[in-house]
Amino acid sequence: MLPAMASESEKAHALLQSFSTASAISSLGLGIFCFVADKLLQFSFIQQNDWLRALSDNTVHGVVGLWSWAIVIGLKKKSDFTEVMLAGFLSSVIDVDHFILAGSLSLKAAFTLPRRPFLHCSTVIPVACLMLKLIMHLFKLKDSWCFLPWMLFISWTSHHVRDGIRHGLWICPFGKTVPLPYWLYVAITASLPHLCSFIMYLTGTRELMLIKHGFHIDV
Incomplete structure (x- = not known):
């Protein structure tokens, strides 16, 4: 029978790892990647091709x-790579709502929407995470898949924050913010994995993942 909670030493280890040197270096790398990637996207051959610009x-x-989720969990075994790929997919798939609102697969139609599509409302994120947590509870998946709401949170939040440098954050029904300063976008993106990891520690999710899967989370 699994213990109800991790030992005090495991808790202390998990908390200390939230601010480890490795995680700090990984976060710095993430911030640098954001800056370099956005500079590369400004090349004219990318900007002049709608499909290449959208895909890039x-x-x-x-x-x-x-990358954000990799910082949260660390990469200790093969299944971790599956998790980070899922996080990447969740972060990318949001943009499908452009085509849903346009009612067309036309990239031009998706680029010229009269309003922002529904998945780009930041209020949707906590609602979706809570709904996912409820569904997992109803189907008794909350232990084995306890990381999913957090993965969804960090994947979608990172997407919204990045979009926020151009359009601001849409917090319905209150309206939208001004566009985020670029430095703030990079700072939030680099620190978000640590914030998520720390809240996971406070809510007991990190210890539950340790008990169920037998690995130490590396941030």
Whole structure:
């Protein structure tokens, strides 16, 4: 029978790892990647091709999402790579709502929407995470898949924050913020994995993952 909670030493280890040197270096690398990637996206051959621009931008969203989750869990075994790829997919798939709202697969239609699509409302993030947590509870998946709401949170939040440098954050029904300063976008993106990891520690999710899967989270 699994213990109800991790030992005090395991808790202390998990908390200390939230601010480890390795995680700090990984976060610095993430911030540098954001800056370099956005500079590369400004090349004229990318900007002049709508499909290349859209795919490149969406790929950066995906990489930021998977990198962020990799910082949260560390990469200790093969299954961790599956998790980070899922996080990258979740971070990228949001943009499908452009085509849903446009009612067309036309990239031009998706680029010229009369309003922002529903998955780009930041209020959706906590609602979706809570709904996922409820569904997992109803189907008794909350232990084995306890990381999913947090993965969804960090993947979608990183996407929204990156979009926020151009459009601001849309917090319905209150309206939208001004566009985020670029430095703030990079700072939030680099620190978000640590914030997420720390809240996971406070809520007991990190210890539950340790008990169920037998690994130490590395941030």
